[in-house]
Amino acid sequence: MRFNLKTRRRTRQLALVLALLVAVPSVALAQSARAVLKDAQGKVVGTAALNEVPGGVRIAVQVRGLKPGMHGFHIHALGKCERPAFSSAGAHFNPYGKKHGHKNPDGAHAGDLPNLTVGPDGTGSIDATAAGVTLTASPDSLLQPGATSLVIHVDPDDEKTDPAGNSGARIVCGVITG
Secondary structure (H helix, E strand, C coil): CCCHHHHHHHHCCCHHHHHHHHHHHHHHHCCCCCEEEEECCCCCCEEEEEEEEEEEEEEEEEEEECCCCCCEEEECCCCCCCCCCHHHHHHHHCCCCHHHHHHHCEEECCCCCCCCCCCCCCCCCEEEEHHHHHHHHHHHCCCCCCCCCCECCCCCCCCCCCCCCCCCCEEEECCCCC
């Protein structure tokens, strides 16, 4: 009887350890990243939280101090935000070689996101999912060597004109970091 009780305890302990070994890697795979968004003067005007979700990366952005209206919003291919023009951020993130825009039959870039709307008080937010990208090591990762960045443009994106949707100058940029 005593042997049986010890065996049962050991079996339960082993089952618990195995359950933890299975659960821990799935928690470790849940990836997140962030970006601090700065304007051309270097002033922090917002933040972005990025979280891996099934099928892509969810991007939640809060901004303040911007011109009211709609603004193009994209993931750019390089993690550089050199002021004032932010051209160092490169082109839109496009690991699949697509054309620009969700309305383009040959689109869209992986970096194409919905327009960001800023209210009359200069604040805005957006919660969008970038489909087909990840935060884990792969060619479509936003955390690859050299990094990537989030860019807000002065004008709205028309969602069809290649390469950048006629969204105008880059006015805000933030490097995506893990």
